[in-house]
Amino acid sequence: MGVTSKAAGAVGKQLAPKLTQVAPGLTSSFVREALHRAIVGVGPLPAASKAADAQLKEQKGDVEKAVHEVIENHVRYAAAQGFVTNIGGLVTAALTIPTNITGVALIQCRMIAGIAHLRGYDLDDPRVRNAILTCLVGEDHVNELVKKRKLPAPPMALATAPVHDADLDAVVSAEVAAELVNKVVGKRLAITVGRRVPIAGGFIGLGADAYATWKVGRYADRELLPRARR
Numbered sequence: 001m002g003v004t005s006k007a008a009g010a011v012g013k014q015l016a017p018k019l020t021q022v023a024p025g026l027t028s029s030f031v032r033e034a035l036h037r038a039i040v041g042v043g044p045l046p047a048a049s050k051a052a053d054a055q056l057k058e059q060k061g062d063v064e065k066a067v068h069e070v071i072e073n074h075v076r077y078a079a080a081q082g083f084v085t086n087i088g089g090l091v092t093a094a095l096t097i098p099t100n101i102t103g104v105a106l107i108q109c110r111m112i113a114g115i116a117h118l119r120g121y122d123l124d125d126p127r128v129r130n131a132i133l134t135c136l137v138g139e140d141h142v143n144e145l146v147k148k149r150k151l152p153a154p155p156m157a158l159a160t161a162p163v164h165d166a167d168l169d170a171v172v173s174a175e176v177a178a179e180l181v182n183k184v185v186g187k188r189l190a191i192t193v194g195r196r197v198p199i200a201g202g203f204i205g206l207g208a209d210a211y212a213t214w215k216v217g218r219y220a221d222r223e224l225l226p227r228a229r230r
Contacts, residue, residue, distance in 0.1 A: 028173035
């Protein structure tokens with residue numbers, strides 16, 4: 001899996017600039033729409049804040065336990081291939097994009113939004129939305145982008161910036177779209193490898209989606225520190 005991951009990353013970086021060739025519907029506007037639907041709800045999934053509040057109630061007001069449950073629930077959603085690929089709405093709006101990638105992106109956006117809500121962030125704030133999308137890219141890539149000064153700061157600093165930088169919206173959306181292309185490429189490579197072993201392809205995809213979602217969730221958990229609720 002390590003070799004496959006590195007190969008996917010290398011190929012993905014080469015293909016990322018050719019976004020419309022790899023996945024014609026996977027644009028910056030698609031990324032924003034995915035985030036919006038993840039926050040307000042889509043298909044069988046209620047709004048991120050509503051689901052997070054339900055977990056908070058279930059955990060008797062313990063925010064950290066609620067955050068843990070939000071992550072665990074979304075990891076399970078990501079592992080449930082049939083559920084992820086049948087969310088509807090946004091999936092049918094971008095038929096050129098592999099439905100699994102679309103579904104997992106929605107699940108991860110919703111998970112991060114739920115964590116942000118529980119930690120006291122306003123999901124309608126454009127700064128917070130940029131922070132949510134930046135978490136989606138993953139810690140290693142975020143650190144690389146900050147080091148190269150393509151991003152001004154990690155998610156926490158973006159969410160709490162003094163003012164909203166409108167120019168940053170396009171940068172964040174483009175980076176997320178490019179990262180999703182990497183996932184498309186990686187998925188195709190994994191399936192190709194999996195076809196050599198009977199039944200392996202499905203398990204590779206299931207495990208990869210669940211692990212990726214857990215990893216993103218843990219990053220958001222560490223990055224989006226608690227804020228006082230207004």
